[in-house]
Amino acid sequence: xxxxxxxxxxxxxxxEVAIKVTDLDVTYRTTIEKKPTLKQAVVxxxxxxxxxxxxxxxxxxxxxxxxxxxxxxxxxxGAGKSTLMRTVAGIVPPSRGRVEVVGRTSTLLSLGVGxxxxxxxxxxxxxxxxxxxxxxxxLEDRYQHIADFADIGDFIEMPMRSYSSGMxxxxxxxVAVHLDPDILLIDEAxxxxxxxxxxxATERMQDLVNNSSTMLLISHALRTIINMxxxxxxxxxxxxxxxxxxxxxxxAYTEYMHVKKTSAVLNDM
Amino acid sequence: xxxxxxxxxxxxxxxxxxxAGLPRLTTYFATLWRRRHFAVELSRASMRAAHTNTFxxxxxxxxxxxxNAAVYFLLVNIIRxxxxxxDFFVHLLAGLFAFNFISATMSAGAESVVRGGSLVLxxxxxxxxxxxxxxxxxxxxxxxxxxxxxxxxxxxxFAGPHPxxxxxxxxxxxxxxxxxxxxxxxxxxxxxxxxxxxxxLAALMATVQVYFRDTTQFLPYATRIWLYLSPVLYFADQLxxxxxxxxxxxxxxxxxxxxxxxxxxxxxxxxxVWLGAAAWALGALLLGTIYxxxxxxEFAVRI
Numbered sequence: 001x002x003x004x005x006x007x008x009x010x011x012x013x014x015x016e017v018a019i020k021v022t023d024l025d026v027t028y029r030t031t032i033e034k035k036p037t038l039k040q041a042v043v044x045x046x047x048x049x050x051x052x053x054x055x056x057x058x059x060x061x062x063x064x065x066x067x068x069x070x071x072x073x074x075x076x077x078g079a080g081k082s083t084l085m086r087t088v089a090g091i092v093p094p095s096r097g098r099v100e101v102v103g104r105t106s107t108l109l110s111l112g113v114g115x116x117x118x119x120x121x122x123x124x125x126x127x128x129x130x131x132x133x134x135x136x137x138x139l140e141d142r143y144q145h146i147a148d149f150a151d152i153g154d155f156i157e158m159p160m161r162s163y164s165s166g167m168x169x170x171x172x173x174x175v176a177v178h179l180d181p182d183i184l185l186i187d188e189a190x191x192x193x194x195x196x197x198x199x200x201a202t203e204r205m206q207d208l209v210n211n212s213s214t215m216l217l218i219s220h221a222l223r224t225i226i227n228m229x230x231x232x233x234x235x236x237x238x239x240x241x242x243x244x245x246x247x248x249x250x251x252a253y254t255e256y257m258h259v260k261k262t263s264a265v266l267n268d269m
Numbered sequence: 270x271x272x273x274x275x276x277x278x279x280x281x282x283x284x285x286x287x288x289a290g291l292p293r294l295t296t297y298f299a300t301l302w303r304r305r306h307f308a309v310e311l312s313r314a315s316m317r318a319a320h321t322n323t324f325x326x327x328x329x330x331x332x333x334x335x336x337n338a339a340v341y342f343l344l345v346n347i348i349r350x351x352x353x354x355x356d357f358f359v360h361l362l363a364g365l366f367a368f369n370f371i372s373a374t375m376s377a378g379a380e381s382v383v384r385g386g387s388l389v390l391x392x393x394x395x396x397x398x399x400x401x402x403x404x405x406x407x408x409x410x411x412x413x414x415x416x417x418x419x420x421x422x423x424x425x426x427f428a429g430p431h432p433x434x435x436x437x438x439x440x441x442x443x444x445x446x447x448x449x450x451x452x453x454x455x456x457x458x459x460x461x462x463x464x465x466x467x468x469x470l471a472a473l474m475a476t477v478q479v480y481f482r483d484t485t486q487f488l489p490y491a492t493r494i495w496l497y498l499s500p501v502l503y504f505a506d507q508l509x510x511x512x513x514x515x516x517x518x519x520x521x522x523x524x525x526x527x528x529x530x531x532x533x534x535x536x537x538x539x540x541x542v543w544l545g546a547a548a549w550a551l552g553a554l555l556l557g558t559i560y561x562x563x564x565x566x567e568f569a570v571r572i
Contacts, residue, residue: 090393
Protein backbone atom coordinates (compact mmCIF):
# COMPACT_ATOMS: atom_id res chain seq x y z
CA UNK A 1 0.00 0.00 0.00
CA UNK A 2 2.94 2.25 0.74
CA UNK A 3 3.55 3.47 -2.79
CA UNK A 4 0.09 4.89 -3.23
CA UNK A 5 -0.11 7.78 -0.86
CA UNK A 6 -2.70 10.32 -1.92
CA UNK A 7 -1.54 13.87 -1.91
CA UNK A 8 -3.37 17.15 -2.11
CA UNK A 9 -2.09 20.50 -3.29
CA UNK A 10 -3.29 23.26 -1.05
CA UNK A 11 -4.58 26.65 -1.90
CA UNK A 12 -4.65 29.64 0.34
CA UNK A 13 -6.63 29.18 3.49
CA UNK A 14 -9.43 31.60 4.16
CA UNK A 15 -9.57 33.74 7.27
CA GLU A 16 -13.16 32.71 7.83
CA VAL A 17 -13.72 30.23 10.63
CA ALA A 18 -15.50 27.06 9.54
CA ILE A 19 -15.46 25.16 12.82
CA LYS A 20 -15.12 26.64 16.26
CA VAL A 21 -14.80 24.24 19.16
CA THR A 22 -14.84 25.81 22.62
CA ASP A 23 -14.18 24.01 25.94
CA LEU A 24 -15.68 20.84 24.60
CA ASP A 25 -16.35 17.90 26.89
CA VAL A 26 -18.10 14.82 25.64
CA THR A 27 -19.02 12.23 28.20
CA TYR A 28 -21.37 9.40 27.50
CA ARG A 29 -22.56 6.27 29.13
CA THR A 30 -22.45 3.03 27.31
CA THR A 31 -23.01 -0.61 28.14
CA ILE A 32 -20.28 -3.13 28.64
CA GLU A 33 -22.28 -5.74 26.74
CA LYS A 34 -22.40 -5.47 23.00
CA LYS A 35 -26.06 -6.34 22.91
CA PRO A 36 -27.68 -5.63 26.26
CA THR A 37 -30.74 -7.71 27.03
CA LEU A 38 -33.43 -7.72 29.67
CA LYS A 39 -32.42 -11.27 30.57
CA GLN A 40 -28.86 -10.19 31.41
CA ALA A 41 -30.17 -7.16 33.27
CA VAL A 42 -32.27 -9.40 35.50
CA VAL A 43 -29.34 -11.75 36.09
CA UNK A 44 -27.07 -8.78 36.94
CA UNK A 45 -29.65 -7.35 39.28
CA UNK A 46 -29.46 -10.56 41.30
CA UNK A 47 -25.69 -10.21 41.51
CA UNK A 48 -25.75 -6.49 42.18
CA UNK A 49 -23.47 -5.65 39.24
CA UNK A 50 -23.56 -2.55 37.11
CA UNK A 51 -23.50 -2.76 33.39
CA UNK A 52 -22.97 0.87 32.43
CA UNK A 53 -19.63 2.51 31.97
CA UNK A 54 -19.02 6.22 31.67
CA UNK A 55 -16.68 7.23 28.90
CA UNK A 56 -15.01 10.63 29.02
CA UNK A 57 -14.28 10.78 25.34
CA UNK A 58 -13.22 14.43 25.09
CA UNK A 59 -11.95 16.72 27.83
CA UNK A 60 -11.74 20.48 27.50
CA UNK A 61 -10.92 20.58 23.82
CA UNK A 62 -10.80 23.97 22.07
CA UNK A 63 -9.69 24.84 18.55
CA UNK A 64 -10.72 26.75 15.44
CA UNK A 65 -10.56 25.55 11.88
CA UNK A 66 -10.44 28.06 9.04
CA UNK A 67 -12.23 27.47 5.79
CA UNK A 68 -10.18 25.55 3.27
CA UNK A 69 -8.12 23.79 5.91
CA UNK A 70 -7.47 20.09 5.74
CA UNK A 71 -7.15 19.19 9.38
CA UNK A 72 -5.52 15.87 10.19
CA UNK A 73 -6.48 14.28 13.49
CA UNK A 74 -4.14 11.74 15.02
CA UNK A 75 -4.01 9.82 18.25
CA UNK A 76 -4.07 6.31 19.67
CA UNK A 77 -7.13 4.05 19.48
CA GLY A 78 -9.78 5.45 21.79
CA ALA A 79 -8.20 8.91 21.96
CA GLY A 80 -11.52 10.52 21.01
CA LYS A 81 -10.88 11.20 17.33
CA SER A 82 -14.10 9.67 16.08
CA THR A 83 -16.12 11.23 18.89
CA LEU A 84 -14.73 14.62 17.94
CA MET A 85 -15.85 14.12 14.35
CA ARG A 86 -19.28 12.93 15.38
CA THR A 87 -19.67 15.95 17.62
CA VAL A 88 -18.73 18.29 14.78
CA ALA A 89 -21.24 16.42 12.61
CA GLY A 90 -23.95 16.96 15.25
CA ILE A 91 -24.46 13.25 15.85
CA VAL A 92 -23.22 13.23 19.44
CA PRO A 93 -24.11 16.40 21.38
CA PRO A 94 -21.53 18.03 23.69
CA SER A 95 -21.75 17.47 27.44
CA ARG A 96 -20.13 20.84 28.03
CA GLY A 97 -18.83 23.59 25.80
CA ARG A 98 -19.89 24.58 22.34
CA VAL A 99 -19.33 23.61 18.76
CA GLU A 100 -20.10 26.02 15.92
CA VAL A 101 -20.10 24.74 12.41
CA VAL A 102 -20.56 26.96 9.37
CA GLY A 103 -22.18 25.25 6.41
CA ARG A 104 -23.22 21.78 5.56
CA THR A 105 -21.24 18.84 6.88
CA SER A 106 -21.00 15.50 5.23
CA THR A 107 -19.63 12.47 7.01
CA LEU A 108 -17.70 9.51 5.80
CA LEU A 109 -17.09 7.59 8.96
CA SER A 110 -15.49 4.25 9.44
CA LEU A 111 -18.29 2.80 11.50
CA GLY A 112 -19.92 1.10 8.57
CA VAL A 113 -20.98 1.99 5.11
CA GLY A 114 -24.32 1.40 3.50
CA UNK A 115 -27.26 1.70 5.74
CA UNK A 116 -29.66 -1.09 5.04
CA UNK A 117 -28.18 -4.13 3.37
CA UNK A 118 -31.58 -5.40 2.26
CA UNK A 119 -32.06 -2.29 0.15
CA UNK A 120 -30.39 -1.55 -3.16
CA UNK A 121 -27.48 0.83 -3.67
CA UNK A 122 -29.84 3.30 -5.30
CA UNK A 123 -32.23 3.22 -2.33
CA UNK A 124 -29.34 3.66 0.07
CA UNK A 125 -28.12 6.69 -1.86
CA UNK A 126 -31.56 8.30 -1.81
CA UNK A 127 -32.15 7.51 1.86
CA UNK A 128 -28.71 8.67 2.92
CA UNK A 129 -29.21 11.95 1.03
CA UNK A 130 -32.69 12.57 2.41
CA UNK A 131 -31.51 11.88 5.96
CA UNK A 132 -28.62 14.29 5.44
CA UNK A 133 -31.11 17.00 4.51
CA UNK A 134 -31.12 17.10 0.71
CA UNK A 135 -34.39 17.51 -1.09
CA UNK A 136 -35.74 14.94 -3.52
CA UNK A 137 -35.04 17.29 -6.43
CA UNK A 138 -31.46 17.87 -5.38
CA LEU A 139 -31.00 14.12 -5.15
CA GLU A 140 -32.58 13.52 -8.55
CA ASP A 141 -30.06 15.96 -10.01
CA ARG A 142 -27.16 14.37 -8.27
CA TYR A 143 -28.06 10.72 -8.40
CA GLN A 144 -26.42 10.03 -11.75
CA HIS A 145 -23.19 11.75 -10.69
CA ILE A 146 -23.08 9.68 -7.53
CA ALA A 147 -23.71 6.44 -9.39
CA ASP A 148 -21.16 7.27 -12.10
CA PHE A 149 -18.52 8.22 -9.59
CA ALA A 150 -19.02 5.06 -7.53
CA ASP A 151 -18.72 3.13 -10.81
CA ILE A 152 -20.14 -0.15 -9.57
CA GLY A 153 -22.22 -0.85 -12.69
CA ASP A 154 -25.41 -2.85 -12.36
CA PHE A 155 -24.75 -3.50 -8.72
CA ILE A 156 -26.36 -0.14 -8.01
CA GLU A 157 -29.76 -1.80 -8.48
CA MET A 158 -28.93 -4.80 -6.29
CA PRO A 159 -29.32 -5.18 -2.53
CA MET A 160 -26.19 -4.00 -0.74
CA ARG A 161 -25.76 -7.40 0.92
CA SER A 162 -24.35 -8.54 -2.42
CA TYR A 163 -21.62 -5.85 -2.41
CA SER A 164 -17.97 -6.39 -1.66
CA SER A 165 -16.55 -4.14 1.05
CA GLY A 166 -14.70 -2.14 -1.60
CA MET A 167 -17.89 -1.52 -3.55
CA UNK A 168 -19.73 -0.39 -0.44
CA UNK A 169 -16.86 1.97 0.41
CA UNK A 170 -16.91 3.48 -3.08
CA UNK A 171 -20.61 4.12 -2.86
CA UNK A 172 -20.28 5.69 0.58
CA UNK A 173 -17.46 7.94 -0.55
CA UNK A 174 -19.36 8.94 -3.65
CA VAL A 175 -22.45 9.91 -1.63
CA ALA A 176 -20.41 11.84 0.93
CA VAL A 177 -18.50 13.96 -1.59
CA HIS A 178 -21.55 14.68 -3.75
CA LEU A 179 -23.66 16.12 -0.95
CA ASP A 180 -22.00 19.50 -1.63
CA PRO A 181 -20.34 19.59 1.74
CA ASP A 182 -18.80 22.76 3.12
CA ILE A 183 -17.16 20.50 5.63
CA LEU A 184 -16.23 16.92 4.88
CA LEU A 185 -15.43 14.58 7.73
CA ILE A 186 -13.46 11.51 6.73
CA ASP A 187 -12.67 8.80 9.24
CA GLU A 188 -10.30 6.11 7.95
CA ALA A 189 -12.46 5.86 4.89
CA UNK A 190 -9.68 5.77 2.35
CA UNK A 191 -8.22 2.52 3.58
CA UNK A 192 -10.63 0.48 1.48
CA UNK A 193 -11.02 0.65 -2.25
CA UNK A 194 -8.54 -0.20 -4.95
CA UNK A 195 -5.73 1.93 -6.38
CA UNK A 196 -7.82 3.38 -9.19
CA UNK A 197 -10.53 4.43 -6.86
CA UNK A 198 -8.08 5.91 -4.39
CA UNK A 199 -6.70 8.05 -7.17
CA UNK A 200 -10.20 9.18 -8.13
CA ALA A 201 -11.12 9.85 -4.51
CA THR A 202 -8.03 11.99 -4.04
CA GLU A 203 -8.87 14.02 -7.13
CA ARG A 204 -12.34 14.59 -5.91
CA MET A 205 -11.05 15.71 -2.52
CA GLN A 206 -8.71 18.06 -4.34
CA ASP A 207 -11.76 19.57 -6.08
CA LEU A 208 -13.41 20.12 -2.76
CA VAL A 209 -10.31 21.75 -1.33
CA ASN A 210 -10.09 24.00 -4.40
CA ASN A 211 -13.65 25.07 -3.74
CA SER A 212 -12.54 25.96 -0.22
CA SER A 213 -14.33 23.14 1.49
CA THR A 214 -12.94 22.27 4.87
CA MET A 215 -11.88 18.75 5.62
CA LEU A 216 -11.28 16.82 8.79
CA LEU A 217 -9.30 13.70 8.25
CA ILE A 218 -8.63 10.83 10.63
CA SER A 219 -6.04 8.31 9.61
CA HIS A 220 -3.69 5.95 11.30
CA ALA A 221 -1.52 6.12 8.19
CA LEU A 222 0.60 9.07 9.32
CA ARG A 223 2.00 9.56 5.82
CA THR A 224 -1.51 10.30 4.60
CA ILE A 225 -1.87 12.91 7.32
CA ILE A 226 1.44 14.55 6.40
CA ASN A 227 0.68 14.54 2.69
CA MET A 228 -2.91 15.61 2.80
CA UNK A 229 -3.31 17.96 5.75
CA UNK A 230 -2.43 21.61 6.11
CA UNK A 231 -2.91 21.49 9.83
CA UNK A 232 -2.96 18.76 12.42
CA UNK A 233 -4.18 18.06 15.93
CA UNK A 234 -3.13 15.24 18.21
CA UNK A 235 -5.55 13.85 20.75
CA UNK A 236 -4.51 11.72 23.69
CA UNK A 237 -7.11 10.26 26.08
CA UNK A 238 -9.59 12.92 25.05
CA UNK A 239 -7.22 15.85 25.56
CA UNK A 240 -5.78 18.06 22.87
CA UNK A 241 -2.02 17.51 23.10
CA UNK A 242 -0.72 19.53 20.20
CA UNK A 243 -1.80 21.54 17.23
CA UNK A 244 0.30 22.72 14.33
CA UNK A 245 2.18 21.78 11.22
CA UNK A 246 1.35 18.15 10.33
CA UNK A 247 4.95 17.05 10.10
CA UNK A 248 5.84 18.49 13.49
CA UNK A 249 2.77 17.08 15.20
CA UNK A 250 3.40 13.63 13.70
CA UNK A 251 7.03 13.84 14.92
CA ALA A 252 5.96 14.71 18.42
CA TYR A 253 3.33 12.01 18.38
CA THR A 254 5.63 9.24 17.21
CA GLU A 255 8.25 10.28 19.76
CA TYR A 256 5.67 10.28 22.53
CA MET A 257 4.42 6.87 21.52
CA HIS A 258 8.03 5.58 21.58
CA VAL A 259 7.86 4.28 18.08
CA LYS A 260 10.45 4.78 15.46
CA LYS A 261 9.33 6.76 12.47
CA THR A 262 9.79 3.86 10.10
CA SER A 263 7.99 3.71 6.83
CA ALA A 264 5.69 0.98 8.14
CA VAL A 265 4.58 3.24 10.96
CA LEU A 266 4.05 6.19 8.69
CA ASN A 267 2.01 4.31 6.19
CA ASP A 268 0.06 1.90 8.25
CA MET A 269 0.00 2.79 11.86
CA UNK B 270 -19.78 21.43 -6.51
CA UNK B 271 -19.37 24.39 -8.79
CA UNK B 272 -17.19 27.37 -8.14
CA UNK B 273 -19.93 29.49 -6.67
CA UNK B 274 -19.57 27.98 -3.22
CA UNK B 275 -18.07 31.24 -1.96
CA UNK B 276 -21.19 33.21 -2.73
CA UNK B 277 -23.54 30.76 -1.06
CA UNK B 278 -24.98 31.76 2.21
CA UNK B 279 -23.86 29.35 4.84
CA UNK B 280 -26.00 28.08 7.61
CA UNK B 281 -24.39 28.16 11.06
CA UNK B 282 -25.03 25.14 13.23
CA UNK B 283 -24.41 25.47 16.94
CA UNK B 284 -24.18 22.39 19.09
CA UNK B 285 -24.44 22.91 22.83
CA UNK B 286 -25.32 20.56 25.70
CA UNK B 287 -28.96 19.54 25.87
CA UNK B 288 -30.96 21.24 28.54
CA ALA B 289 -32.66 18.74 30.86
CA GLY B 290 -31.64 16.02 28.45
CA LEU B 291 -33.70 17.43 25.61
CA PRO B 292 -32.62 19.28 22.48
CA ARG B 293 -34.50 22.47 21.53
CA LEU B 294 -37.82 21.01 20.52
CA THR B 295 -38.75 23.71 18.02
CA THR B 296 -35.53 23.15 16.10
CA TYR B 297 -35.92 19.41 16.44
CA PHE B 298 -39.41 19.30 15.01
CA ALA B 299 -38.61 21.83 12.30
CA THR B 300 -35.76 19.60 11.12
CA LEU B 301 -38.00 16.57 11.47
CA TRP B 302 -40.58 18.18 9.23
CA ARG B 303 -37.99 19.21 6.63
CA ARG B 304 -36.70 15.66 6.44
CA ARG B 305 -40.06 13.90 6.48
CA HIS B 306 -39.44 12.56 2.97
CA PHE B 307 -36.80 10.34 4.47
CA ALA B 308 -39.41 8.51 6.57
CA VAL B 309 -41.69 8.16 3.55
CA GLU B 310 -38.91 6.88 1.32
CA LEU B 311 -37.62 4.46 3.96
CA SER B 312 -41.09 3.06 4.43
CA ARG B 313 -41.54 2.67 0.66
CA ALA B 314 -38.16 1.05 0.23
CA SER B 315 -38.72 -1.43 3.02
CA MET B 316 -42.11 -2.33 1.60
CA ARG B 317 -40.45 -2.89 -1.76
CA ALA B 318 -37.83 -5.06 -0.10
CA ALA B 319 -40.61 -7.08 1.55
CA HIS B 320 -42.29 -7.44 -1.88
CA THR B 321 -45.35 -5.66 -0.57
CA ASN B 322 -45.71 -3.92 -3.92
CA THR B 323 -46.05 -7.11 -5.97
CA PHE B 324 -49.39 -8.76 -6.68
CA UNK B 325 -48.79 -11.70 -4.36
CA UNK B 326 -47.36 -9.41 -1.74
CA UNK B 327 -50.59 -7.38 -1.76
CA UNK B 328 -52.62 -10.56 -1.92
CA UNK B 329 -50.86 -11.85 1.16
CA UNK B 330 -51.63 -8.64 3.04
CA UNK B 331 -55.32 -9.32 2.44
CA UNK B 332 -55.25 -13.05 2.98
CA UNK B 333 -53.12 -13.07 6.12
CA UNK B 334 -55.50 -11.04 8.32
CA UNK B 335 -58.43 -13.03 6.92
CA UNK B 336 -56.79 -16.29 7.93
CA ASN B 337 -55.94 -14.80 11.27
CA ALA B 338 -59.58 -13.86 11.75
CA ALA B 339 -60.68 -17.34 10.65
CA VAL B 340 -58.48 -18.90 13.33
CA TYR B 341 -59.94 -16.75 16.08
CA PHE B 342 -63.45 -17.24 14.73
CA LEU B 343 -62.98 -21.00 14.98
CA LEU B 344 -61.52 -20.64 18.43
CA VAL B 345 -64.27 -18.50 19.86
CA ASN B 346 -67.27 -19.58 17.89
CA ILE B 347 -67.00 -23.24 17.19
CA ILE B 348 -64.95 -24.56 20.07
CA ARG B 349 -66.51 -22.44 22.78
CA UNK B 350 -69.87 -22.26 21.05
CA UNK B 351 -70.24 -18.63 22.02
CA UNK B 352 -71.28 -15.68 19.90
CA UNK B 353 -72.43 -16.66 16.49
CA UNK B 354 -74.17 -13.79 14.72
CA UNK B 355 -72.79 -11.82 11.79
CA ASP B 356 -72.42 -8.83 14.07
CA PHE B 357 -69.98 -10.74 16.22
CA PHE B 358 -67.99 -11.87 13.21
CA VAL B 359 -67.67 -8.33 11.90
CA HIS B 360 -66.81 -7.10 15.40
CA LEU B 361 -64.08 -9.73 15.57
CA LEU B 362 -62.65 -8.74 12.18
CA ALA B 363 -62.67 -5.01 12.88
CA GLY B 364 -61.18 -5.43 16.34
CA LEU B 365 -58.53 -7.84 15.19
CA PHE B 366 -57.43 -5.64 12.28
CA ALA B 367 -57.13 -2.55 14.48
CA PHE B 368 -55.29 -4.58 17.11
CA ASN B 369 -52.92 -6.02 14.51
CA PHE B 370 -52.14 -2.51 13.33
CA ILE B 371 -51.12 -1.52 16.84
CA SER B 372 -49.06 -4.64 17.49
CA ALA B 373 -47.38 -4.43 14.06
CA THR B 374 -46.46 -0.80 14.74
CA MET B 375 -45.01 -1.79 18.10
CA SER B 376 -42.82 -4.56 16.74
CA ALA B 377 -41.67 -2.65 13.65
CA GLY B 378 -41.14 0.47 15.77
CA ALA B 379 -39.06 -1.53 18.24
CA GLU B 380 -36.69 -2.61 15.48
CA SER B 381 -36.55 0.73 13.70
CA VAL B 382 -33.66 2.41 15.51
CA VAL B 383 -31.55 -0.68 16.07
CA ARG B 384 -31.87 -1.59 12.40
CA GLY B 385 -30.98 1.97 11.43
CA GLY B 386 -27.40 0.82 11.87
CA SER B 387 -24.72 2.93 10.28
CA LEU B 388 -27.15 5.67 9.33
CA VAL B 389 -27.79 6.31 13.02
CA LEU B 390 -24.06 6.20 13.69
CA UNK B 391 -22.99 8.44 10.81
CA UNK B 392 -25.72 10.94 10.07
CA UNK B 393 -27.17 13.73 12.16
CA UNK B 394 -30.93 13.69 11.68
CA UNK B 395 -33.96 13.48 13.98
CA UNK B 396 -34.11 9.77 14.68
CA UNK B 397 -37.81 9.95 15.47
CA UNK B 398 -38.22 9.60 11.72
CA UNK B 399 -37.29 5.93 12.07
CA UNK B 400 -40.22 4.78 14.26
CA UNK B 401 -42.51 7.09 12.29
CA UNK B 402 -41.46 5.38 9.12
CA UNK B 403 -42.34 2.06 10.74
CA UNK B 404 -45.73 3.53 11.62
CA UNK B 405 -46.33 4.48 8.00
CA UNK B 406 -45.42 0.99 6.84
CA UNK B 407 -47.76 -0.60 9.39
CA UNK B 408 -50.56 1.71 8.25
CA UNK B 409 -50.14 0.78 4.59
CA UNK B 410 -50.11 -2.87 5.52
CA UNK B 411 -53.29 -2.36 7.53
CA UNK B 412 -55.25 -0.77 4.67
CA UNK B 413 -55.74 -3.97 2.61
CA UNK B 414 -57.40 -5.65 5.59
CA UNK B 415 -60.20 -3.09 5.29
CA UNK B 416 -61.04 -4.71 1.95
CA UNK B 417 -61.90 -7.93 3.78
CA UNK B 418 -63.99 -6.02 6.27
CA UNK B 419 -65.85 -4.22 3.50
CA UNK B 420 -66.53 -7.49 1.68
CA UNK B 421 -68.07 -9.16 4.72
CA UNK B 422 -69.95 -6.03 5.66
CA UNK B 423 -71.49 -5.82 2.22
CA UNK B 424 -72.40 -9.49 2.29
CA UNK B 425 -74.06 -9.36 5.70
CA UNK B 426 -75.93 -6.16 4.97
CA PHE B 427 -77.32 -7.05 1.54
CA ALA B 428 -77.16 -10.77 0.99
CA GLY B 429 -76.77 -12.37 4.38
CA PRO B 430 -79.46 -13.82 6.63
CA HIS B 431 -81.41 -11.34 8.72
CA PRO B 432 -82.86 -13.51 11.49
CA UNK B 433 -85.09 -11.99 14.13
CA UNK B 434 -85.79 -13.11 17.69
CA UNK B 435 -89.16 -12.47 19.27
CA UNK B 436 -89.94 -12.57 22.97
CA UNK B 437 -93.17 -13.81 24.54
CA UNK B 438 -94.75 -10.36 24.25
CA UNK B 439 -94.23 -10.45 20.50
CA UNK B 440 -91.52 -7.80 20.35
CA UNK B 441 -89.01 -8.77 17.74
CA UNK B 442 -85.39 -7.66 17.35
CA UNK B 443 -83.18 -8.18 14.39
CA UNK B 444 -80.15 -10.30 15.27
CA UNK B 445 -78.06 -9.15 12.34
CA UNK B 446 -77.22 -5.56 13.15
CA UNK B 447 -74.66 -5.16 10.37
CA UNK B 448 -75.78 -2.19 8.30
CA UNK B 449 -74.04 0.57 6.46
CA UNK B 450 -74.73 3.94 8.07
CA UNK B 451 -73.35 7.49 8.02
CA UNK B 452 -72.21 6.99 11.63
CA UNK B 453 -69.45 4.81 10.21
CA UNK B 454 -67.69 7.97 9.06
CA UNK B 455 -66.89 8.53 12.72
CA UNK B 456 -64.63 5.49 12.46
CA UNK B 457 -62.13 7.78 10.73
CA UNK B 458 -61.51 10.00 13.79
CA UNK B 459 -61.67 6.85 15.91
CA UNK B 460 -58.87 5.34 13.87
CA UNK B 461 -56.96 8.62 14.01
CA UNK B 462 -56.91 8.26 17.79
CA UNK B 463 -55.63 4.70 17.47
CA UNK B 464 -52.99 5.94 15.02
CA UNK B 465 -51.74 8.60 17.45
CA UNK B 466 -51.60 5.99 20.20
CA UNK B 467 -49.58 3.67 17.93
CA UNK B 468 -47.16 6.52 17.11
CA UNK B 469 -46.43 6.92 20.82
CA LEU B 470 -45.94 3.20 21.31
CA ALA B 471 -43.60 2.95 18.30
CA ALA B 472 -41.28 5.61 19.75
CA LEU B 473 -41.45 4.03 23.18
CA MET B 474 -40.64 0.53 21.93
CA ALA B 475 -37.83 1.84 19.70
CA THR B 476 -36.17 3.34 22.77
CA VAL B 477 -36.67 0.28 24.95
CA GLN B 478 -35.23 -1.96 22.24
CA VAL B 479 -31.94 0.00 22.25
CA TYR B 480 -31.49 -0.77 25.93
CA PHE B 481 -32.90 -4.30 25.91
CA ARG B 482 -32.30 -6.07 22.63
CA ASP B 483 -34.56 -8.96 23.56
CA THR B 484 -37.63 -6.74 23.74
CA THR B 485 -38.85 -7.94 20.35
CA GLN B 486 -38.71 -11.49 21.66
CA PHE B 487 -40.96 -10.71 24.61
CA LEU B 488 -43.27 -8.48 22.67
CA PRO B 489 -45.41 -11.20 21.01
CA TYR B 490 -46.33 -12.64 24.41
CA ALA B 491 -47.22 -9.26 25.82
CA THR B 492 -49.34 -8.31 22.82
CA ARG B 493 -51.17 -11.63 22.87
CA ILE B 494 -52.10 -11.18 26.52
CA TRP B 495 -53.16 -7.65 25.70
CA LEU B 496 -55.39 -8.99 22.92
CA TYR B 497 -57.13 -11.40 25.30
CA LEU B 498 -57.66 -8.64 27.85
CA SER B 499 -59.25 -6.34 25.27
CA PRO B 500 -62.76 -6.63 23.85
CA VAL B 501 -61.80 -8.16 20.52
CA LEU B 502 -62.65 -11.85 20.91
CA TYR B 503 -65.76 -10.91 22.94
CA PHE B 504 -68.10 -7.98 23.30
CA ALA B 505 -67.34 -5.45 26.00
CA ASP B 506 -70.77 -6.00 27.56
CA GLN B 507 -69.94 -9.66 28.14
CA LEU B 508 -67.44 -8.66 30.80
CA UNK B 509 -68.35 -9.00 34.46
CA UNK B 510 -68.75 -5.66 36.27
CA UNK B 511 -65.48 -6.02 38.21
CA UNK B 512 -63.64 -6.67 34.97
CA UNK B 513 -65.10 -3.53 33.42
CA UNK B 514 -63.58 -1.56 36.31
CA UNK B 515 -60.18 -3.01 35.54
CA UNK B 516 -60.56 -2.03 31.90
CA UNK B 517 -60.11 1.57 33.05
CA UNK B 518 -56.42 0.75 32.96
CA UNK B 519 -56.52 -0.71 29.46
CA UNK B 520 -56.03 2.01 26.80
CA UNK B 521 -57.40 -0.31 24.15
CA UNK B 522 -60.74 -0.60 25.92
CA UNK B 523 -62.03 2.88 25.01
CA UNK B 524 -60.10 2.88 21.73
CA UNK B 525 -61.49 -0.37 20.40
CA UNK B 526 -64.79 0.74 21.93
CA UNK B 527 -65.14 3.81 19.73
CA UNK B 528 -63.73 1.94 16.73
CA UNK B 529 -66.21 -0.94 17.09
CA UNK B 530 -69.19 1.22 18.00
CA UNK B 531 -68.81 3.55 15.05
CA UNK B 532 -67.64 1.09 12.42
CA UNK B 533 -69.45 -2.13 13.29
CA UNK B 534 -72.49 -1.19 15.34
CA UNK B 535 -73.18 2.18 13.81
CA UNK B 536 -73.74 3.90 17.15
CA UNK B 537 -72.22 7.13 18.39
CA UNK B 538 -70.19 6.39 21.52
CA UNK B 539 -70.64 8.71 24.53
CA UNK B 540 -68.29 11.69 24.75
CA UNK B 541 -66.59 10.29 27.84
CA VAL B 542 -65.37 7.28 25.90
CA TRP B 543 -64.03 9.50 23.11
CA LEU B 544 -62.26 11.64 25.67
CA GLY B 545 -60.86 8.61 27.47
CA ALA B 546 -59.48 7.21 24.21
CA ALA B 547 -58.04 10.56 23.14
CA ALA B 548 -56.42 11.06 26.54
CA TRP B 549 -54.71 7.67 26.38
CA ALA B 550 -53.54 8.36 22.82
CA LEU B 551 -52.12 11.79 23.57
CA GLY B 552 -50.55 10.52 26.78
CA ALA B 553 -48.84 7.69 24.90
CA LEU B 554 -47.70 10.05 22.15
CA LEU B 555 -46.21 12.55 24.61
CA LEU B 556 -44.63 9.94 26.83
CA GLY B 557 -43.20 7.89 23.96
CA THR B 558 -41.92 10.90 22.03
CA ILE B 559 -40.34 12.71 24.97
CA TYR B 560 -38.75 9.50 26.22
CA UNK B 561 -37.37 8.82 22.75
CA UNK B 562 -35.97 12.32 22.23
CA UNK B 563 -34.46 12.45 25.71
CA UNK B 564 -32.57 9.21 25.04
CA UNK B 565 -31.76 9.88 21.42
CA UNK B 566 -28.28 11.30 22.06
CA GLU B 567 -27.28 7.94 23.53
CA PHE B 568 -28.42 5.90 20.55
CA ALA B 569 -25.36 6.72 18.47
CA VAL B 570 -23.07 5.35 21.18
CA ARG B 571 -25.19 2.34 22.12
CA ILE B 572 -25.98 0.73 18.81
